[in-house]
Amino acid sequence: MDTLGNEVTRLLQDLVRIPSVNPSLAPDGNGESAIAAHLSQWAVDQGLSADIIDDKDGRPSVLLRSGPPHAGFPTLLLCGHLDTVGFGAMADPLEPRIEGDCLYGRGAYDMKAGLAAALIACREVARQGIGVNVVVAAVADEEHGSLGIQRILGRLEADAAIVTEPTEMAIGVAHRGFVWTEIEVKGVAAHGSRPHLGVDAIARTGALLTGLERLNASLATRAHPLLGPSIVHASLIQGGQEASTIPERCLVTIEHRTLPSQSVEDVEDGIRRLLKECSEADGQFVAEARTTMCRPPLETSVDHPLVTALAGAYTGVRSGSPDVVGMSYWADSAFIASRGIPTVLFGPGGEGAHADVEWASITDTIDCTRILIEVARSMEHS
Structure with a gap:
């Protein structure tokens, strides 16, 4: 595994270790405060900027940016949620355990793997000097009332958005x-x-x-x-x-x-x-x-330039072409699309969303990171 792969894996492990159970789902859930603070400090350490969006109710979201907004650059929004469901009967839910390609832990699959990919991609766009504004919206409360995404939408303008929910590396263009x-x-x-x-x-x-x-x-x-x-x-x-x-x-x-x-x-x-x-x-x-x-539901044309760019980036990182599918679940993507921002879902594979055994694919998470970087690079020249 190269340096980028190691960094993605370590960040995912760090995120899994931080409890972020949605308190609207579990009475003892601690919410997103600790993980939001961690991401804010991580952004500073990586040379990025971060704003914590908090309505003083203990349900903060974080907006991370690749750099000061550049008026001449297109903007790519990457979105993922901070909260998880409760631990259920999961053994050692906060101890990220690696077996082969699987990283186990609560939230690893849903959806801290996709969040880790978005964060590292944002940092790499900044480091490589790619001419795109990348914003990562790490939002609270997706698993219940979607408070986070609704609170930050008024602060966002973007030319395209990718929600990095787990899609098994398919491009999700619609959901109910x-x-x-x-x-x-x-x-x-x-x-x-x-x-x-x-x-x-x-x-x-x-x-x-x-x-x-x-x-x-x-x-x-x-x-x-x-x-x-x-x-x-x-x-x-x-x-x-x-x-x-x-x-x-x-x-x-x-x-x-x-x-x-x-x-x-x-x-x-x-x-x-x-x-x-x-x-x-x-x-x-x-x-x-x-x-x-x-x-609301979501529907983005399979012929939209964002879908084409994502498919091209996928082919450049992995062999073959990605599936373009409808998703069975609802996600915050619908709120973003309702603001007129072309939106798709794309994230790593794994198993066990809301289940007692949950894991994310390390290979998929690393490849997802590389693909997001390439999507940003394609937007620079569009």
């Missing part, structure tokens, strides 16, 4: 968005021995659940070429007060994974039609729905 909906089915409470005096909200919810199955089946008939169909499912259900009472309320949480052609309004219209069908079939069905969270 999602809409979360709460539906409250209303009944009338009564003594369990006198059901005729009440309306069973849980029983009424059965029609809603079967209606969701029909809706999902109808969505499956229309597919995106890279993402497949839109998907809807019931995620959570809560209802009833006690064993001897006819339940007066049942709350269902629905997730709808949306395609680039779908809007939040489309989803809300579909839910309204479903509730109307249930009500027409059962005069005692009464329900109200509200959208609780929504995130």
Whole structure:
């Protein structure tokens, strides 16, 4: 392994050692403060600049730059998140262990490997004097509410963006968005021995659940070429007060994974039609729905110059051509693209996102670093 490879590997090990569990996911999560401070000092040590973006809630993000912004240079944004999910039953989650090409540890795959690649690439652009402004957005809270990326977007201008989430070295040009909906089915409470005096909200919810199955089946008939169909499912259900009472309320949480052609309004219209069908079939069905969270989808043309540049850089570092794919998961990339910045995902491979055994490929992480440097170099001459 050469000097660059050793530096990428050491940085990844350092990042894994720093706990950054999202406190919105785990009550004992320590958040991003320690890792943000580490990256800020790392930037200074490497001759880069860094600004910690903190709204005084203990959820800082960091903006690192290859140098003072040069008005005549294009700007490449590299983005990765600082936070991880909880440790679960993982053994030694903060001890980066190397076996062959695998580096184990919480967050190694999701997504400190991609972050390490972006950071070293930024430094190399500065050291090699490549005429491109590189900005690394190391953001908080991607695993929950995406507070970090939303807070820093107003500070960013870029000509192109690469989110270094794990993509197995494929170029991700699309992913679904999602809409979360709460539906409250209303009944009338009564003594369990006198059901005729009440309306069973849980029983009424059965029609809603079967209606969701029909809706999902109808969505499956229309597919995106890279993402497949839109998907809807019931995620959570809560209802009833006690064993001897006819339940007066049942709350269902629905997730709808949306395609680039779908809007939040489309989803809300579909839910309204479903509730109307249930009500027409059962005069005692009464329900109200509200959208609780929504995130946009992503779609970048496979022919966009950023995709071409990334594919060319890949071919220059590895043999063959990269796959160009749609991603199964949602990422902060959608927020960046919504600002009019052409955006793709590209990062190393591995396994175990959110699982008890997690590892990232060292070879992929090093190659990803080299490819990001070459993308910057291609932008210098574009």
